[in-house]
Amino acid sequence: MTELTRQTPTLPSARLVRRARPSRRRRASRGLVAALYPAVFLALVVVAWFLVTATEMVEPYIIPSPADTWAAFTDYPDYLWEHTLVTTRETLAGFAIAALVGVLVAVLMVYSSTLEKTFYPLILFAQVIPKIAIAPLFVVWLGFGTSPKILVAVLMAFFPVVISGISGLRSVDPELLELTSTMGASPVKTFLKVRLPAALPELLSGLKVAATLAVTGAVVGEFVGANSGLGYVILQANGNIDTAMLFAALIIMSLLGVLLFAVIQVAEMFLIPWHASRRNRG
Template sequence: MSEQTVERGITSGAADAGAASAARAGAGGPTASTGAARRSGPTPGARLGRLADAAWRPTLVLLVIFAVWWFVADREYIANYLIPTPAQVWEKLTSEWDFLLENSLITLYETVLGFALAGAIGIASAVLITYSPTMERSIYPIVLFAQVIPKIAIAPLLAVLLGTGLAPKVVLAVLIAFFPVVVSGVTGLRSTDPELLDLSATMGAGPWKTFRKIRFPNALPHLMSGLKVAVTLAVTGAVVGEFVGASEGLGYVLLLASGNLDSALLFADLILMSIIGIVLFVLVEIAEALLIPWHASRRSGIPLTTS
């Protein structure tokens, strides 16, 4: 419908302004509110429907895996001290809830702190690398070096250097999580259309304004992808940090459980780690949806006019 009205707008020449308003009416809404209305998305009902449509397949797969697990463990095809039954895991989760919650919160805290630092350091490095060739030559090799060292291998070293407290876990989370932030940040900042930079120059804008209004927003879609990878890696970093010289946290509980052959506790622990990762990932996804609703990866709207 909007296609036809705009077609008319093109052919009618001088009366184009009039035709454009016809196209606007055709697109179905009064003046200024159309933009907002268009972007506010579908109704709650439709959204629920889409969610159900997206969720039923993975749910089914999970249920099948769960059923197999239950079947194998319940019949003791594999010994219970290796694979506990879901009921045993649930029992452990509820009976040890206070202990598990306390340790989950510690790991969560380390992860969030590590992720935040990785984000800040990563973005700052990306900016430096993009703007200064000298910095690119001096920082990039170090960034790469920090990435290729097996993080698990340096965990004992960190424990020696930084003690057994919070610091080594956070440092490990930062080390493991900041690489994707740097890479995605550099890619994003460099992907600015050169014409936009030319345009900015003819507007008399300085480098800071160009960064704030053009380069950074333009880099956000890439950056958000990097942050999504980083947040899941930060969990790994924190847990690996807890493997060495820790007396609390889910990583420590994992060692404890496997040492005691307490497979139910081990499974409960794994479930909690996964939950932390998923919850943080979803939070970053939500941040992404709020920050870049305009990006192609997040669009659902139909064009107002055709070319």
């Protein structure tokens, strides 16, 4: 009906502002510089740690020396590796379930106000219950296997996923939704092409928090009743006043959390390169 005539613009396109994207190499070097700050600080902490133990200001069973802690790694590599794998499995399973169920619940709540009114207060209430306090109950219900540990990890990680999912899905521009309603697209299409991408930045922030909480959840589950995993290693080391081993387990736990966090950070680079939080770095 309407004939589109090809025509060159009569006016020079005014105000063609285009900001240059930083090159990949520059971004990479920036990332290295950014890593330098915490690395220097960490080195200082280790030096202070060394000095405190070398001058024998405190007893070795209170704070072991860096060398003793390192020895714990080198003397019992198989032992630590075996228990690390157990905790890693529990953490990953807990995180995956929390992420899937959390996103699903967030979607249901955003699309149904009845569901939200019913379950949001309950989820909030469940979040307030200290997970550590109910962990023994899970052992009673589920036994000493991996499932109670996974369950505690799920419960810890679930909440930030739901909250960030809901607020992310709500953050979509209402005018954009009105626009899609004039396009006659199905709700599924609108969800996949508009709502979900718009929710990703907040959702990924929630997942980063959830990742670190999942590690905590798994270890807490192990504290309550386990014969394997880093939580078990910590309890054993504590019983033997083997503080060096305890430190070693703590370091592995932290690394596990940091690693999961970093994986999601990398995923962000690919999933939301357009988002301000990624563009304004450095």
